[in-house]
Amino acid sequence: MSKIKRFFSKKKEEAAFKLRLGGGMGQGHKLNAPKPDAPTSSSRRPVDVYVPPKRNELSKEARAAANAALARIERKESRDFNTSLAAIKAQAKRELEAERRQKEELSNTSSSIGASSTGASTSTVENRNLACEGVFFRCPLIGEEVLPKQAWKLKIKDFLYQQLEFERGLTACLIIQNCNLKEKADDCTATLIKYLENLIQNPDEEKFCKIRMSNKIFSDKVRYVDGALDVLYAAGFSEVEVDGEPFLLWSKEQMEEGLDLVTLVDALKNSEPIQLELDRNIKVLLPSQARRVVLPDDFYRISPEEIKREQQLRAEAIESAQILKTKAMREREEQRNLRMYRYSLIRIKFPNGLYIQGTFNVYEKISDIFEFVQSCLADESLEFNLVATSEGKFSEDDMEKTLYDCKLIPNVLLLFAVPAIPTPVAVDFNFLKEDLLMLVQSM
Missing domain, CATH: 1.20.58.2190 (Methane Monooxygenase Hydroxylase; Chain G, domain 1)
Known part of the structure; x- marks a missing residue:
């Protein structure tokens, strides 16, 4: 087996060397070969030197009009997404406030007719906007x-x-x-x-x-x-x-x-199959972008068509039997649902409204999520907690449990909290590395 490892190490070094050689370095030549003659001036076409024409001085009215046009262009360009920390924080705050108002409006209105129409339109939008492009390695x-x-x-x-x-x-x-x-x-x-x-x-x-x-x-x-x-x-x-x-x-x-x-x-x-490493496919999301929860087909063990057919058959069987499910029946059904997935999409929400998103295998451990979050922090030594909305804060005993054990499948939202920083202060605090904020623009 050591010979196979040495073989792979050598091949990787050779591939890297060839890649460096092929990086657009031009045609090679022998060190002792004479240098090629430089092209003589007689072989070049004469080119007239460009002389810019003299321009009349702008009048006060023309200069004022030009300044107004530039101001309009600058205002238009400022509407594009800005990846500066202040701009991202402001955008996240606006979206959080809009989300809060929307929830209040929904709670104050009757939901029967509105919910059905909203659900249909949301479903259409989600199908066009997957939570991630796929699973990568x-x-x-x-x-x-x-x-x-x-x-x-x-x-x-x-x-x-x-x-x-x-x-x-x-x-x-x-x-x-x-x-x-x-x-x-x-x-x-x-x-x-x-x-x-x-x-x-x-x-x-x-x-x-x-x-x-x-x-x-x-x-x-x-x-x-x-x-x-x-x-x-x-x-x-x-x-x-x-x-x-x-x-x-x-x-x-x-x-x-x-x-x-x-x-x-x-x-x-x-000899064994060459192992692939799951890439986290990290994303940094604004609140409006985090509403996308439709997963791509790669997350499933079986095809989406088979999942839909199985769910339909199960629903028909329950409806025809007209029986109340016992706790054991509910647990068996839940386990069947969990086994449909190979991967889980984990989102962590920070107090300032930003999210980070990563892809995990369902058999990875809770400690792997903590390591992932820690690697994204500007201060990697910061003590923090992750809180599941249903299960509460994770303890030391949970670190060796898998995502499957904790039922964090197929997608879950965890809340980021720092015991040493009060919540009102944390809202205005940026915990992420600044280079990660560039990922917001790509969504």
Whole structure:
């Protein structure tokens, strides 16, 4: 396994070096080569020097009109979103005040007709405005990009196939694990290990030195698996035809240079899928932007169509049975709902009205949320609490619990509080790093 890690470390360094070389540095030349002659003045076209025309002095009336026009332009430009701290705080305050007034108006009016029409329009808007664009990942072993999982699978596959030319055996072991379904990869790996271990133990027995390619086990478990034939070629097998039938024939001389069968077996046993790291996809939101709660399809274990169908069938069954659900029935239904999701969208609301938003796996811990919030603070040493609106403040005992355990799925709002700072003071306080405020503009 250490050889595989060294292999990946070397490939990453090579990729980074090639990237630096390809960064628009121009055509290379030998250090001892003579410098190219500079173009002579005779080869250039003569260009007349531009002489600006003399302008008459503006009259007082013209200057006043110009100043008025500039003032109008400045007022117009000032309406665009300003990422300065003062502007963001003022905008957040205005939106919080508007939100408060809207709640008061709704509570003072009758809600039957208005709620139905508002709900329909809100649903339409939310479907157009997802809470985030999707779920994104990093892969430090391959590169620094932030991509969806499917894009990473293609990128990893391309990367591994590019390395076959240089280290065929080790790369092929990784291709088996990363470019095939798990069950298919496991069956193939077990079969290849058996072939190679037979050779290690009985190198002179003819029956272990050749593989009939039409053999059912070979056809079902090896032949059509990405990377499998490359493992055998690196081990010293080559394709030959015997009596009109294709065989793989082993020869010690044809083994990949610097590789032995024991090392290859060890690589097959220890190769694993390349792990992706979930990117937080951090957003900083104003109150008006935080109303978007529609999640993209990537958050679900099953497709949205299957979820809707399951919910509809469950609703019909309950309606037809006309029974009251017991506590046990409600808990079972809740667990089924929780299992629909792979990821959870966590939002933290600060006293000044701003929100931060991040994506988490449902099996990450509460302590991971605290670490995420801490990394966003201007003062990372600040003592703070996170309060769930339903469960209250998290305690030390909660830190090792998962989001699934605490039912913080599929999206939840937590309130940020600092015991040492009174609430009236905290409203005017900026807790976030100032460079994060630039993210508000991109929403």
